[in-house]
Amino acid sequence: xxxxxxxxxxxxxxxxxxxxxxxxxxxxxxxxxxxxxxxxxxxxxxxxxxxxxxxxxxxxxxxxxxxxxxxxxxxxxxxxxxxxxxxxxxxxxxxxxxxxxxxxxxxxxxxxxxxxxxxxxxxxxxxxxxxxxxxxxxxxxx
Numbered sequence: 001x002x003x004x005x006x007x008x009x010x011x012x013x014x015x016x017x018x019x020x021x022x023x024x025x026x027x028x029x030x031x032x033x034x035x036x037x038x039x040x041x042x043x044x045x046x047x048x049x050x051x052x053x054x055x056x057x058x059x060x061x062x063x064x065x066x067x068x069x070x071x072x073x074x075x076x077x078x079x080x081x082x083x084x085x086x087x088x089x090x091x092x093x094x095x096x097x098x099x100x101x102x103x104x105x106x107x108x109x110x111x112x113x114x115x116x117x118x119x120x121x122x123x124x125x126x127x128x129x130x131x132x133x134x135x136x137x138x139x140x141x142x
Contacts, residue, residue: 014054035061036068043069048077050139056081056088059095063138079138084131093137101129 027038039051039062051066053059059081063073071077073093081088084099108127115121 014052017052029058032057032061036065039065040068043071043077050078050080053079053081056083056085056095056097059097059138060087060091063091063095073138074140078140082131084134088134088136096136096139097134098131099134100131105129
């Protein structure tokens, strides 16, 4: 199951991944309580090996749903979030997350803006900053 609530490019990426994984289970919402209720409903009707949430806040909603269904994390179902917010360190179990390097992103944005203000060439407008996987207790394996 994939939980997704962000921009069009990320949503397209999640749907592409869902096709690769041969799942059509993509929940798209901004409300954590709606995520929790949707995941509970899905878990009542089907067994999943893992849930990937496009935000850590959504992962917390999924965590609450999994716990409500008396499933064990990561033994029965694994959970991973995205963003790298501190909240994932405070949950039980702690949530594995894909952390964005926000300091590096911010530094690059400021440099690009500065160049624009100086009327310099801004060919660096589209840059990729690789995220970092932070392994915690909601997933198993290496």
